[in-house]
Amino acid sequence: MKLVTFETNNDTSALFGVVIANNFVVAFSTIISKTGKDITILDDANQYVTHLPESEVYAKELYEYASEHIDSFTDREMPELKDVRLRPPISKVPALLDLGLSPRHLQNAAKNLLQREVKWPLNKLINFVLHRRLQREYITPNFRYYKGNHNAIIGDGDTIHWPSYTSYLDIEPELAIVVGAGSSIAGYVIFNDCSARDVQLPDFLGLTGPGKCKDFTASNGIGPFLVTPDEVGNPLNLKVEVRIGDRFKWKGSTSEYTAKPEDVLQAIHSIFRPLPGTIIGMGTIPDCCSIETEEWLLPSERIEISIEKLGSLVQFTPNTLESKEICRWAKRADLNLYVSPIGGVRVDHEIAPFKGNATM
Template identity: 45%
Template sequence: MRLVTFERGAGPVGFGAVVGDVVVDFADAARARTGAVPPRLASVDAYLRGLPASLEEAHQLLAGVVEADGRRVESVRLLPPVPRPAALLDCTLTPRHVANSTATLLRRSLPSGVGRVAGWVAKPVLGRRPRGVRYYKGNHNAMIGDHDTIGWPAYTAYLDIEPELAVVTGAVPCGATRAQAVERLAGYLIFNDASARDVQLPEMFFTGPASSKDFDDSNGLGPYLVTPDDVADPLALDVTVGISDRGTWVGTTADYAMHPIDAVVAIASRRSLAAGTVIGMGTIPDCCGLDRDEWLRPNDQITITFDGLGTLHQRVGTPTTPPGTRWQRRSDLAPAPRG
């Protein structure tokens, strides 16, 4: 089941599912059938709090629905499936991404000869190193969705994307077992963790991600929240990223294979997880500019496709002033026109 949160003109925000090529609003479908909306299907927040019972209620409601009962997908505006996450936890569970990105950071950030040697030494070491489940807390108030624009802060000239598989949970108690984690797993979606790369290296040594990750309109989610029963193996999904007309990047969620989803959620539940917690699994290797030393341009059109999860469309914003940078200046960044 592909769950969506959406706007339909001036009406209230809707919550429902995509059936074929249409969006079925749970509230409309329930009123047509029984005259009343089940409380657990009134909104995505209520749905997440009501797991696992809400999943069964949604399936029962959709059992008699046909495409004629909904609105065409293109006639509504899809919001982030979870517009107001209770928390955003972002992991780094792919050693190959860590190796590739660290090599680029060192090469770009340190004096020429030193940076190249440091990157050459670090890459094979980090690429072999198994990583535990560690995460930082992202800005859960900076969510954007399908067809939205990624903000470009004035302090970076090297804006980047980070396509990730993300997990959404219901309420998970502190110290949950893996079985309890599975029971409260709401589903999977595409997460794009936009990043300012030329300010990132010092933060990784001292404070942890701050300005490099925390800016307006920086966390993309969507287009759907796909329930676990519709994803045969979340760690075997092909990933394709399109950057305007400049080719594609490809990867796979198999790079997370050493970290089963239920184990990640159980480890994260060393503290209670509120319903609506989003957990990013980490960047798909070879699918961000830092891994490849290739860089976004203003107004680039981005498509991030995960097999079975859909395609997240986003546009790269434009800096309002020529951005500063610790790295080499870019001549291809023009400020947005004023007025």
């Protein structure tokens, strides 16, 4: 099942439901009213993940009923997916963790960061040592993680914040696990872990972790669906494609992860028991971000991250930037046209209500 949290033209409150026949969406509350069942654990996604596996049994029964009786629902009761506005599939995320289980991305990103931050030949030496270390992780995965800002989550159709202190905003497409009751896997979402690359090294060298470079406002995108494990099949065999407007197209695969989601949960469970609804990113898909491709984002950009079986997460960069602070890296002349002349006020990308950007 592809589970969704959405709102419609007729109801702007959050509705929890399911995608039917790839093109339609219906709230579980609507199906329940049709069937006359008394089910109280499908009011929202947080209740769903908290009451697994019982909630999944009920959800599947309702999904099958709606699929078999699709003609009995009105357009208002079962609108087309393109006509609703999708919210983040988990409305209240108790924690956000992110791992680095894609060594090739770490190697590529480190190489390009070091070229800007450290002079030759020291950058070559550091890169060599790091490469040797990361090669070992193909055999023995390292389950180190950092805690992301779970209060900075945005969803499909939303605009990423572009902080004034960065000129090199980047995206990081990831496969993310959604934790269910008893540390089970409730499902998967696309995770866009945005990064301010030109302040990333000082964050880590300062021993404070990823603060300015990761935890800024509206920096963690998830969506468009919460996809149940049975729908996904093998999560480490999914094609990934990223489109940056009409300018760039990047391709990758989840097959480069060095550990299975079950191994991730086991490793984290040895430290603490994550609450249901916790999101765990597995690491950036190699070849699918600017720090690797050296193809950098601009304002007014449409970003589409597609992962096979998980759909497509569409997000935007703002039309106008705040007054830029002095960049630690080479100045980007291509950003000058986008700096607001009126007090440095940022103007978000204008998005029509109920845009329905998600695609299957």
